[in-house]
Amino acid sequence: MQLAELLKDWPCTVKGGSIRVEVLGLEDYAQQVKEGDLFVVRKGNKEDGLKYVDIAIDNGAVGVVIEDEKLLDSLKLSVPLIWVPNSLKFMSYCAAKLNRFPADAMQVIAITGTNGKTTVSHFIGQLLHALHKNVIVIGTNGLFINGEEVKLNYEHLTTLQPKHLHRILKIAVQRGVQYVVLEASSMGLAKHRLDDCSIDYGVFLNLAEDHIEDHGSYEKYKASKQILATLASKLVLNGDDSFCRTVGLQAKKPKVYFGLGNRVDFQLQLLAEGLHCSTVCLQSNKGQKVFTIPFVGEHHLQNAIAAITTTTELGFEIEKVCQAAEKLHLPKGRLESIENDLNLSIFIDYAHTEAALRAVLKTLKKTTERNLIVVFSCGGDRDKHKRIKMGAVASKYADYIYLTMDNPRSEDPEVINAQIAAGFLANQKYEMVLDRGEAIETAIRNAKEGDTILIAGKGHETTQIIGAKQIRFSDFECVKSVLEKSLSDQKE
Ligand SMILES: CC(=O)N[C@H]1[C@@H](OP(=O)(O)OP(=O)(O)OC[C@H]2O[C@@H](n3ccc(=O)[nH]c3=O)[C@H](O)[C@@H]2O)O[C@H](CO)[C@@H](O)[C@@H]1O[C@H](C)C(=O)N[C@@H](C)C(=O)N[C@H](CCC(=O)O)C(=O)O
Numbered sequence: 001m002q003l004a005e006l007l008k009d010w011p012c013t014v015k016g017g018s019i020r021v022e023v024l025g026l027e028d029y030a031q032q033v034k035e036g037d038l039f040v041v042r043k044g045n046k047e048d049g050l051k052y053v054d055i056a057i058d059n060g061a062v063g064v065v066i067e068d069e070k071l072l073d074s075l076k077l078s079v080p081l082i083w084v085p086n087s088l089k090f091m092s093y094c095a096a097k098l099n100r101f102p103a104d105a106m107q108v109i110a111i112t113g114t115n116g117k118t119t120v121s122h123f124i125g126q127l128l129h130a131l132h133k134n135v136i137v138i139g140t141n142g143l144f145i146n147g148e149e150v151k152l153n154y155e156h157l158t159t160l161q162p163k164h165l166h167r168i169l170k171i172a173v174q175r176g177v178q179y180v181v182l183e184a185s186s187m188g189l190a191k192h193r194l195d196d197c198s199i200d201y202g203v204f205l206n207l208a209e210d211h212i213e214d215h216g217s218y219e220k221y222k223a224s225k226q227i228l229a230t231l232a233s234k235l236v237l238n239g240d241d242s243f244c245r246t247v248g249l250q251a252k253k254p255k256v257y258f259g260l261g262n263r264v265d266f267q268l269q270l271l272a273e274g275l276h277c278s279t280v281c282l283q284s285n286k287g288q289k290v291f292t293i294p295f296v297g298e299h300h301l302q303n304a305i306a307a308i309t310t311t312t313e314l315g316f317e318i319e320k321v322c323q324a325a326e327k328l329h330l331p332k333g334r335l336e337s338i339e340n341d342l343n344l345s346i347f348i349d350y351a352h353t354e355a356a357l358r359a360v361l362k363t364l365k366k367t368t369e370r371n372l373i374v375v376f377s378c379g380g381d382r383d384k385h386k387r388i389k390m391g392a393v394a395s396k397y398a399d400y401i402y403l404t405m406d407n408p409r410s411e412d413p414e415v416i417n418a419q420i421a422a423g424f425l426a427n428q429k430y431e432m433v434l435d436r437g438e439a440i441e442t443a444i445r446n447a448k449e450g451d452t453i454l455i456a457g458k459g460h461e462t463t464q465i466i467g468a469k470q471i472r473f474s475d476f477e478c479v480k481s482v483l484e485k486s487l488s489d490q491k492e
């Protein structure tokens with residue numbers, strides 16, 4: 001597309017060079033600029049893109065975009081210099097336009113909330129696939145087409161940057177994908193990554209304190225989430241959550257409420273609970289339906305009803321949606337039970353917020369036969385306020401706690417753990433085993449038949465960040481090797 005055409009409807013000032021040049025792509029990382037790309041200069045948290053303009057031009061940039069108006073006079077380049085008021089908004093628009101607004105050809109569902117985005121995205125993906133639709137799901141766990149993971153070869157964010165997202169959507173449309181389910185992180189929304197996705201349904205799950213340091217304050221975090229209500233045409237809201245209710249009251253848009261409580265359009269009631277499944281009753285103006293879903297936990301019932309409501313709103317018959325819901329499964333690392341011969345219940349779960357830890361511990365407390373044991377810690381260099389709160393929640397439900405490491409980054413893990421332990425009840429039994437592998441091994445070896453062990457915080461992740469180093473570590477691989485070792489010890 002010609003630069004002139006690309007810039008036609010966007011407020012900007014162009015200086016020097018020719019606007020008749022062909023633009024092939026968009027890049028804000030200078031070293032990755034390819035022949036024909038526009039290079040967008042941004043001042044970030046760590047770097048100033050201005051430092052890298054020469055590299056971008058050497059790599060073939062056909063234009064340079066800036067948002068500092070003063071540079072229009074001082075920067076002399078061999079290619080057009082383009083000033084735009086907001087480079088992040090421009091990147092979103094430009095990426096969408098260069099790919100011919102692929103989202104317009106799809107039904108776009110975006111999910112936001114502090115907890116449950118990945119789970120609900122995958123549930124909606126599974127329901128649509130079961131209803132014979134082609135669907136792409138993009139979020140923390142990666143990119144999935146009809147349930148099959150497609151590996152990306154670039155930095156993986158929960159909400160992809162527009163330069164990646166619109167290219168993926170264009171290919172998806174070409175391959176006949178009709179639905180896209182996107183996780184909308186607060187940072188992704190604040191950084192305008194989803195501005196030009198023509199979102200049909202914005203799904204609001206819940207709000208709790210998180211990412212405060214990333215955003216600067218809780219109010220700013222909350223405001224970032226609310227951006228989704230302005231971007232989406234219709235809203236699907238959790239009627240049990242006060243933040244979602246407020247979003248619904250403020251938005252002058254078609255909306256529908258779901259929940260486990262009263263005053264909602266789609267209500268899911270728990271009728272009976274087994275060890276691994278829940279029998280539920282769905283009530284809506286379309287009638288009543290009783291069915292069984294293959295997992296437990298109030299929070300996952302919330303996630304299930306969010307997905308069922310959204311899919312029904314997309315125009316599918318409620319009976320067929322409920323039928324498909326009987327085969328839902330949780331995504332990798334969410335309340336995942338690990339089979340073993342030790343008569344222990346071992347679960348790996350991605351809980352890394354206070355609300356998530358409460359939800360999963362409350363669920364496991366109900367099913368555990370004996371003691372509930374938790375292995376966890378908190379991440380370093382972020383969200384310090386949540387440590388004491390997570391400590392208090394763990395202590396409320398757990399009989400024994402192993403404090404360990406969960407991406408301590410530049411912080412001393414002993415200090416992080418001391419801040420967690422400050423939230424413990426006075427009589428809490430616990431110990432600190434900093435090496436995560438050793439902590440998991442000790443928890444399994446010391447457990448007695450009938451105990452439940454929750455290994456929380458890492459879920460699907462496969463790395464541990466200690467200092468500046470990222471080392472390979474997976475809770476799944478660790479548990480597997482401990483179980484194998486204990487089996488061979490038994491045989492000896
Ligand atoms: C907060 C945020 O959105 N940060 C993103 C942002 O970084 P930044 O603005 O600080 O950029 P910077 O590294 O200072 O660099 C400034 C400019 O110089 C350029 N540069 C820099 C170095 C270089 O060698 N060459 C070069 O051209 C950069 O491309 C950039 O344009 O631009 C970078 C490059 O495009 C992104 O990698 C980076 O995401 C980082 C990886 C990140 O971790 N983001 C997290 C906070 C995030 O978005 N997380 C959410 C989930 C959390 C939530 O729920 O809110 C997510 O959606 O994943």
Ligand SMILES: Nc1ncnc2c1ncn2[C@@H]1O[C@H](COP(=O)(O)OP(=O)(O)OP(=O)(O)O)[C@@H](O)[C@H]1O
Nearest residue numbers: 114115116117118119140299349350351356359360
């Ligand atoms: N509806 C919910 N309410 C409270 N906690 C939940 C809910 N759904 C999931 N969780 C907890 O949060 C953890 C993470 O779930 P999930 O990955 O679906 O959330 P997320 O919002 O995508 O998280 P993140 O933004 O950190 O990637 C789960 O392992 C579980 O412990």
